[in-house]
Amino acid sequence: xxxxxxxxxxxxxxxxxxxxxxxxxxxxxxxxxxxxxxxxxxxxxxxxxxxxxxxxxxxxxxxxxxxxxxxxxxxxxxxxxxxxxxxxxxxxxxxxxxxxxxxxxxxxxxxxxxxxxxxxxxxxxxxxxxxxxxxxxxxxxxxxxxxxxxxxxxxxxxxxxxxxxxxxxxxxxxxxxxxxxxxxxxxxxxxxxxxxxxxxxxxxxxxxxxxxxxxxxxxxxxxxxxxxxxxxxxxxxxxxxxxxxxxxxxxxxxxxxxxxxxx
Amino acid sequence: xxxxxxxxxxxxxxxxxxxxxxxxxxxxxxxxxxxxxxxxxxxxxxxxxxxxxxxxxxxxxxxxxxxxxxxxxxxxxxxxxxxxxxxxxxxxxxxxxxxxxxxxxxxxxxxxxxxxxxxxxxxxxxxxxxxxxxxxxxxxxxxxxxxxxxxxxxxxxxxxxxxxxxxxxxxxxxxxxxxxxxxxxxxxxxxxxxxxxxxxxxxxxxxxxxxxxxxxxxxxxxxxxxxxxxxxxxxxxxxxxxxxxxxxxxxxxxxxxxxxxxxxxxxxxxxxxxxxxxxxxxxxxxxxxxxxxxxxxxxxxxxxxxxxxxxxxxxx
Amino acid sequence: xxxxxxxxxxxxxxxxxxxxxxxxxxxxxxxxxxxxxxxxxxxxxxxxxxxxxxxxxxxxxxxxxxxxxxxxxxxxxxxxxxxxxxxxxxxxxxxxxxxxxxxxxxxxxxxxxxxxxxxxxxxxxxxxxxxxxxxxxxxxxxxxxxxxxxxxxxxxxxxxxxxxxxxxxxxxxxxxxxxxxxxxxxxxxxxxxxxxxxxxxxxxxxxxxxxxxxxxxxxxxxxxxxxxxxxxxxxxxxxxxxxxxxxxxxxxxxxxxxxxxxxxxxxxxxx
Numbered sequence: 001x002x003x004x005x006x007x008x009x010x011x012x013x014x015x016x017x018x019x020x021x022x023x024x025x026x027x028x029x030x031x032x033x034x035x036x037x038x039x040x041x042x043x044x045x046x047x048x049x050x051x052x053x054x055x056x057x058x059x060x061x062x063x064x065x066x067x068x069x070x071x072x073x074x075x076x077x078x079x080x081x082x083x084x085x086x087x088x089x090x091x092x093x094x095x096x097x098x099x100x101x102x103x104x105x106x107x108x109x110x111x112x113x114x115x116x117x118x119x120x121x122x123x124x125x126x127x128x129x130x131x132x133x134x135x136x137x138x139x140x141x142x143x144x145x146x147x148x149x150x151x152x153x154x155x156x157x158x159x160x161x162x163x164x165x166x167x168x169x170x171x172x173x174x175x176x177x178x179x180x181x182x183x184x185x186x187x188x189x190x191x192x193x194x195x196x197x198x199x200x201x202x203x204x205x206x207x208x209x210x211x212x213x214x215x216x217x218x219x220x221x222x223x224x225x226x227x228x229x230x231x232x233x234x235x236x237x238x239x240x241x242x243x244x245x246x247x248x249x250x251x252x253x254x255x256x257x258x259x260x261x262x263x
Numbered sequence: 264x265x266x267x268x269x270x271x272x273x274x275x276x277x278x279x280x281x282x283x284x285x286x287x288x289x290x291x292x293x294x295x296x297x298x299x300x301x302x303x304x305x306x307x308x309x310x311x312x313x314x315x316x317x318x319x320x321x322x323x324x325x326x327x328x329x330x331x332x333x334x335x336x337x338x339x340x341x342x343x344x345x346x347x348x349x350x351x352x353x354x355x356x357x358x359x360x361x362x363x364x365x366x367x368x369x370x371x372x373x374x375x376x377x378x379x380x381x382x383x384x385x386x387x388x389x390x391x392x393x394x395x396x397x398x399x400x401x402x403x404x405x406x407x408x409x410x411x412x413x414x415x416x417x418x419x420x421x422x423x424x425x426x427x428x429x430x431x432x433x434x435x436x437x438x439x440x441x442x443x444x445x446x447x448x449x450x451x452x453x454x455x456x457x458x459x460x461x462x463x464x465x466x467x468x469x470x471x472x473x474x475x476x477x478x479x480x481x482x483x484x485x486x487x488x489x490x491x492x493x494x495x496x497x498x499x500x501x502x503x504x505x506x507x508x509x510x511x512x513x514x515x516x517x518x519x520x521x522x523x524x525x526x527x528x529x530x531x532x533x534x535x536x537x538x539x540x541x542x543x544x545x546x547x548x549x550x551x552x553x554x555x556x557x558x559x560x561x562x563x564x565x566x567x568x569x570x571x572x573x574x575x576x577x578x579x
Numbered sequence: 580x581x582x583x584x585x586x587x588x589x590x591x592x593x594x595x596x597x598x599x600x601x602x603x604x605x606x607x608x609x610x611x612x613x614x615x616x617x618x619x620x621x622x623x624x625x626x627x628x629x630x631x632x633x634x635x636x637x638x639x640x641x642x643x644x645x646x647x648x649x650x651x652x653x654x655x656x657x658x659x660x661x662x663x664x665x666x667x668x669x670x671x672x673x674x675x676x677x678x679x680x681x682x683x684x685x686x687x688x689x690x691x692x693x694x695x696x697x698x699x700x701x702x703x704x705x706x707x708x709x710x711x712x713x714x715x716x717x718x719x720x721x722x723x724x725x726x727x728x729x730x731x732x733x734x735x736x737x738x739x740x741x742x743x744x745x746x747x748x749x750x751x752x753x754x755x756x757x758x759x760x761x762x763x764x765x766x767x768x769x770x771x772x773x774x775x776x777x778x779x780x781x782x783x784x785x786x787x788x789x790x791x792x793x794x795x796x797x798x799x800x801x802x803x804x805x806x807x808x809x810x811x812x813x814x815x816x817x818x819x820x821x822x823x824x825x826x827x828x829x830x831x832x833x834x835x836x837x838x839x840x841x842x843x844x845x846x847x848x849x850x
Contacts, residue, residue: 050480071379091480096473099492099569110491114482146571162481277691292707383613392587395840403832405784407791408825411811419815451601485604507694514696518788522811533792536706544706 001202002026002049002170007072009044009053017043018058019258020226026170029200033217033234035207035249042206043224046172048072049204050089051079066170085115088163090121092175094155098147104155105131105143108162115166130165131158133198134191153184157191164195171203177212187218210253214238222246265566274560281552282334286327289545295319333450334549340542344535349546353531355361357434357550359443360527364512366440366446367454371508375455376501379462380489386467401456409449410522417445446523450515454508465500467524469493499566500575506562510555549561581659589841599827602626603653607644611697614643614801633692633819635810641820642805645827646760652828655717656782662721663782666726672763674729675736686733692726698785705794709729713796720785730776735767776839780832783837787828803828 002025009019019041026032047049047053049064051071064071065088068167071079091097098107112118118126120263124143131139134157142180147155158174163171173192177185193216196203207213213220220237222230222245230243241247280466301309314320320331333339339349385391423444430438469475470493478488517529528547537545567573611631618638626633632641692700697720704719739745740763748762765833790804797805803824810821817844 052476052480080482080484082482083480089477089480091473091477093473098479099474099496101479101495102492102573110478111481111484114487148572161475288707320813395588395589396837399836399840400829400833403827403836404829405786405787405832407807408821408829411814411821411825413808415814415818475825510694511696514698517702517811518696518791521792532702533794536702536794539706548703551699552695555699556691557698 001028001061001067002204003065004045004049005063005065007045007048007064007117009048009058009060013056013057016111017226019048021062022223022228023150024221024228026202026204029196029202030219031196031203031217032203033205033207033212033220034223035213035220036223037208038212039050039225040063040223042072042223043174046174046204046229049082049170050087050172051076052089054175064199081115082120083100084111084168085166086169087165088157088168088171090159090163090171090173090176092158094152096146097110097159098155102146103143104145104158108143108165111162111166124166125168127161130161133164133195134158134161135187136161139231149181152180152261153187156180156184156188159190160186160191160195164199164201167199167201169202171201171204172206175208176205178207186215190196192216210238210249267564270560270563270567274556277556278549278553279331281550282331283327283472285552286330287540287550290323292464292541297497298493299367309329316547332515339546342535342543344538344540344543348572349542352543353528353546353550355432356526356528356531359525360513360516361445362440363443363450363516363525364431364509366443367451367504367512367524368509368511370447370451371455371458371512374451375458376462379459380466380494380497382459383466383470398456398460402453403472404452405423405518406449406453407522409452410446410519413445413449414523414564429523429525442523446519449522450512450519450564454511454515458508461499461504462497465497466493469496473519495569497523499570502562502565502569506558513551513554516576586841588837588844588846591838592834592839592841594831596838599649599845600653603646603649606643607650610640610643610646612640612643613801614639614647616640626819628691632823633817635820637814641823644801645803645823648801648803648806649826649827649831651713651796651800652783652786652804652831655713655720655796655802656779658717659720659724659782659786660718663724663728663778664771664775666721667725668732668767670725671729671732671734672736672767676731676736676740676763680738682733682737683730689726689730689733693730697713697723697781698788701785701789702794705789709773713800716786716789716795720782721746724782725787727778728765728771728774731770732767735770736763739766740764773839773842773846776835776842780835780839783828783832783835 004022004024007019007022008017010017018142022041022045024034034045036042044053048060051070051074053060060072062072066082069082071082074082098104105124105127108130109123112123112126116123127186128139128143131142136142136154136157142150142154142158150158160176177188180188188213190205192205195201205213205217217234220232220234221228222237222243224245230237230241230246232242236252237246241250267316279307295314301313305313317327321329337350339353342345342349342352345352382394385394414426417423424438424442429442432439466489470488474492475488478492483491513529516527517533519525520527520529521533528550532544532547534540535547612727616639617636622634622636622638624630624634630640630642632645635644636642644717669684674685700723701719704722705715745762753762754847760824786795787804787807790797790802791808793805793808795804796802806824807828810817810824814821
């Protein structure tokens with residue numbers, strides 16, 4: 001469904017490439033994890049897919065194909081029609097990612113307003129459905145609230161709803177749980193699993209937290225300094241890491257006194 | 264609603280403090296009003312009589328409270344210079360000044376807001392440099408200078424109005440407004456420059472915020488982002504600034520009135536200061552103070568309705 | 580690598596202001612003509628080599644008058660800003676660093692004061708101390724400018740107070756006075772400097788306005804504002820008087836304004 005071929009991204013004001021020759025595929029309904037430390041290029045990769053990089057400050061080369069359609073070299077108008085509709089994005093910090101002066105319900109329905117011809121009432125109905133899907137208690141109340149009136153966990157659910165309400169093919173999640181409490185993290189992960197199972201939506205889950213990735217993703221890709229150093233199924237990568245960097249990452253996971261499971 | 268009540272209470276409290284301080288300050292400075300009014304030739308008996316008449320023998324607080332009450336009853340004392348009740352002297356001038364200030368405010372708002380938003384496009388490059396330099400230039404040219412030029416250019420040269428000959432507000436409203444318009448332009452230019460700059464930097468600041476990226480990720484184009492999200496978020500800073508603008512304009516009007524020969528509040532204030540006509544000065548000061556506090560309060564209340572985070576004394 | 584961009588604003592601003600200041604300083608010692616010398620024969624002359632800016636209705640050389648006037652304006656503005664900056668910084672430093680109830684009260688007072696247009700406050704002070712005297716003008720304006728400087732430094736000191744850098748100094752036993760002067764003041768300079776440029780411009784415009792109105796500086800100490808009020812009357816017969824006087828004010832404020840922009844750009848590049 002999504003195919004990245006030999007992606008290179010270089011920012012004008014940096015020496016080395018942010019992304020060097022990354023190739024990755026995401027199949028229909030797959031949840032792929034993209035892991036690495038800060039600066040590894042994982043966020044840049046995701047932003048390239050969504051076309052959210054500032055064009056004037058970097059050069060891109062390679063191909064990014066969404067069901068065969070090249071996103072990288074597409075016209076801005078074409079990209080804009082896809083963004084939100086077929087590709088949804090969930091960002092790290094829900095509180096700042098939302099417009100503080102717009103009610104949550106309206107924001108969740110924004111993609112519908114932009115990409116569909118649905119009327120106000122219809123959009124509201126869909127939004128309420130979506131809010132229920134993400135397991136928010138009392139969707140009608142949440143609809144009327146402003147972002148600062150909700151907790152981080154609830155906001156992130158709303159953000160997921162905002163991306164999901166239009167049933168996109170691909171969901172990009174950039175460290176969506178990093179800013180949340182650990183217990184909430186687990187709930188969000190379960191929610192994402194449920195949505196994936198129910199709607200068959202493909203997901204790219206970015207994180208530096210390997211535990212989280214392990215719980216959710218079926219395949220994992222490891223990035224280091226702009227390069228993709230290892231890919232494989234979650235089990236493969238975790239139990240039989242090939243690349244020294246991967247091993248290094250895995251060894252760094254804190255365990256609770258149990259023996260580390262490495263090859 | 265609670266916040267509104269709190270704000271209005273603050274306004275009243277401030278006014279009480281300001282009026283008290285003003286009254287006390289002028290008490291200290293003004294000496295004996297009876298003496299000032301009757302001159303040095305006055306006999307002690309006449310002085311005593313006048314003092315009794317003016318109630319100058321009452322204790323400080325009694326005089327202060329009756330003066331304060333005068334703001335509601337319209338009795339604000341008598342001008343030393345004109346021997347006229349202060350309020351009847353000031354009222355027509357207040358009207359004119361307010362008119363001019365409103366025209367100026369309208370000009371500023373209508374021109375600056377769109378210009379400011381539009382110029383947010385350029386954050387670097389030659390266009391930006393030219394804009395910045397021009398902006399600084401507009402802020403550098405004093406209103407009384409442009410006033411002289413405009414007065415001569417449009418008044419004497421082009422005969423669009425007769426400088427120095429202000430048609431009465433009640434007698435010829437249209438002609439008066441046209442007259443005030445030219446004055447208002449000169450008054451507004453520096454403030455327009457400042458407002459454009461404020462608006463521009465506010466919009467640029469908002470465009471760099473995280474929610475803009477979210478909006479783009481949903482498929483908004485630049486115009487959509489601006490109209491749907493950024494504009495409203497920029498409004499709070501704009502409203503606050505415009506509130507301050509309304510207060511600043513009154514300050515600037517003083518000079519412009521002089522240049523254009525407009526019989527407004529500012530000219531009266533200056534003349535009264537020069538003549539040490541304290542009852543008039545006192546009253547005008549309090550009126551101006553009230554104006555400043557009022558505009559600030561209105562701006563705050565407006566912002567409260569725009570940004571829900573500001574309600575109940577919270578912070579954005 | 581970020582290239583250091585050519586700071587056009589700063590350069591242009593310093594150039595313009597520098598030239599004006601130079602001219603003014605020279606003018607303090609030498610002017611082509613005595614600024615007050617009247618000459619019936621030389622009335623209403625346009626700009627020429629003999630009289631760069633022409634003459635006015637009394638036959639006085641405008642160029643000399645403008646030089647002297649700019650000097651007065653500059654002196655008053657600098658004195659005003661000095662008072663405002665020194666006293667304001669001191670007040671802001673102390674309240675920002677020590678905080679507490681005094682800080683709260685002063686902050687409220689400050690908010691109330693800065694809401695007023697400075698010219699109104701200046702007029703108020705002048706009406707209390709008496710108009711006409713140039714020292715009173717400096718005093719009035721200086722007082723008026725104290726709150727804005729106080730606010731700027733207070734914010735800076737209050738935010739620096741809790742930084743690790745300062746906490747470290749306190750842990751090492753440095754006394755408050757030393758901390759304020761040696762550690763915090765230099766950091767605050769970065770915010771105070773732009774405030775000084777803005778304050779200077781406001782002072783120039785405020786003083787010019789007041790002198791124009793006749794309650795600022797009056798003869799024999801001619802300032803540009805007063806000269807402009809004179810010039811208005813004879814605009815039809817000697818427009819260059821008003822033109823050059825006004826242009827001088829504008830140029831001075833413009834130059835300093837550009838310096839301010841340049842400083843802002845420097846801040847952006849460092850950040």
